Amino acid sequence: MAYIDDDPQLSKSVIDGRKVYNRKQIGKIIAKYEIKNILLAIPSSSRREQAEIFSFLKQFDVEVLTVPSLHELASGLATVDQLRVPKVTEILNRSVVDFLDDKAQKDISGNRLLITGAGGSIGSExxxxxxLAKPESLVLYENSELALYTIERELQTLNESHNTNVSLHAVLGSVGDSQRLTGVFEKYQPQIVFHAAAYKHVPIVEANVLEGIRNNVIGTKTVAETSALMGVKSFVMISTDKAVRPTNVMGASKRLAEIICQDLQEQYPETIFSMVRFGNVLASSGSVIPVFNEQIKNGGPVTVTHPKITRYFMTIPEAAQLVIQASMMADGGDLFVLDMGQPVKVEDMARNMIRLSGLEVKDDDNPDGDIEIIYTGLRPGEKLYEELLIDATATKTSHHKIMRAHEKHLSGKGLQKVLDSLMNAIVENNVANARQTLSRVVEGYRPKNN
Known part of the structure; x- marks a missing residue:
């Protein structure tokens, strides 16, 4: 441990046997002592000054926590609990569900598995x-070199520390590359495939319509069909609640991907196809939690698109466990949804995070608060609320928190015409035709602009 202070008179002095360094030396101190946490003990500093310090410390891989003043601790206005960032489980507003049972883990043990999008938030979990369930082999299929490198290193360490002896294979490739996929499947012969690769950020896909369709729709068809042709026993697609009566291209593309898997089940009955649909995943890449944390750390404001916007939320481990558990319950063509409790107001989540950070919301009722919440307006394609079911019909499964949905879908020649039309739109760079084609097959999707 070391002390850092900008006062040149304190530099090189010693407190309780520990040296005081200036800010310029902090990088060397972090590297030398492998520092993971920095306590900001300047309670009298202004929000602007704290924001400047936080901004400076962003370059280092450390967690920065603010220490309350002695007056705040003594008077009960603050507690030592404020020396931490909020945990996602505290924000969820419901009990965390453990989905994975022993049978699901046994079904994985000794099998050969492949994960697409293995470097993403869900894929990596x-x-x-x-x-840890000890499959025979695990293929990490990923389009991002950095994401693949990161998850491979982590799993190699995990493999050694837990003595699982799993044969790991890191493979670069796109889910839209049929030739690459065929070669990978021939080499590693996976028996179970988890398809987590997707473009999922609504505004980005809305601004890049054709690439979103190419990856989420054509990519899903390519990897799913390759799985069937190569004799895969089980194919599991990860979907989203945004696929239900979507108002955006991302959601519409994911619903069409579900329809493709439902149709392939009829064409290839030897492979069990299933889909798992759930809401927003807390702390995943691009989710509101990291954004809110960063905004709070920088002194605000926290941005919410609309005061009434709500979302279903779950943790990353919950999402991964749900996918694994559901895959072992599938009979073929199954669409599983999670009982996620009540949707959460995003504004309430923002207020809770500010409070859990030991701060107060600044508003008309509390003009002397710390962090202001501002409303930026709904983004293109964004809904006020999400749904999990299209037909509002679902049946129970052996797990009390997992339901099986029953939804109509286009199949056969009709579906192929839709896919041909989308491919033509991609080749011709015709966004308007792509949107219109999606609207003909995806229930509830009505493109508002081209």
Whole structure:
């Protein structure tokens, strides 16, 4: 441990046997002592000054926590609990569900598995949990070199520390590359495939319509069909609640991907196809939690698109466990949804995070508060609320928190015409035609602009 202070008169002095360094030396101190946490003990500093310090410390891989003043601690206005960032489980507003049972883990043990999008938030958590179930081999299929490198290193360490002896294979490739996929499947012969690769950020896909369709729709068809042709026993697609009566291209593309899997089940009955649909995943890449944390750390404001916007939320481990558990319950063509309790107001989540950070919301009722919440307006394609079911019909499964949905879908020649039309739109760079084609097959989707 060391002390850092900007006062040049304190530099090189010693407090309780520990040296005081200036700010310029902090990088060397972090590297030398492998520092993981920095306590900001300047309670009298202004929000602007704290924001400047937080901004400076962003370059280092450390967690920065603010220490309350002695007056705040003594008077009960603050507690030592405020020396931490909020945990996602505190924000969820419901009990965390443990989905994975012993049978699901046994079904993975000794099998050969492949995960697409293995470097993403869900794909990487799937990989961690699957590794601990001791499959024979695990193929990490990923389009991002950095994401693949990161998850491979982590799993190699996990493999050694837990003595799981899983044969790991890191493979670069796109889910839209049929030739690459065929070669990978021939080499590693996976028996179970988890398809987590997707473009999922609504505004980005809305601004890049054709690439979103190419990846989420054509990519899903390519990897799913390759799985069937190569004799895969089980194919599990990860979907989203945004696929239900979507108002955006991302959601519409994911619903069409579900329809493709439902149709492939009829064409290839030897492979069990299933889909798992759930809401927003807390602390995943691009989710509101990391954004809110960063905004609070920088002194605000916290941005919410609309005061009435609500979302279903779950943790990353919950999402991964749900996918694994549901895959072992599938009979073929199944669409599973999670009982996620009541949707959460995003504004309430923002207020809770500010409070859990030891701060107060600044508003008309509390003008002397710390962090202001501002409303930026709904983004293109964004809904006020999400749904999990299209037909509002679902049946129970052996797990009390997992339901099986029953939804109509286009199949056969009709579906192929839709896919041909989308491919033509991609080739011709015709966004308007792509949107219109999606609207003909995806219930509830009505493009508002081109």
């Amino acid at each position: 799937l990989a961690r949990q699957i590794l």
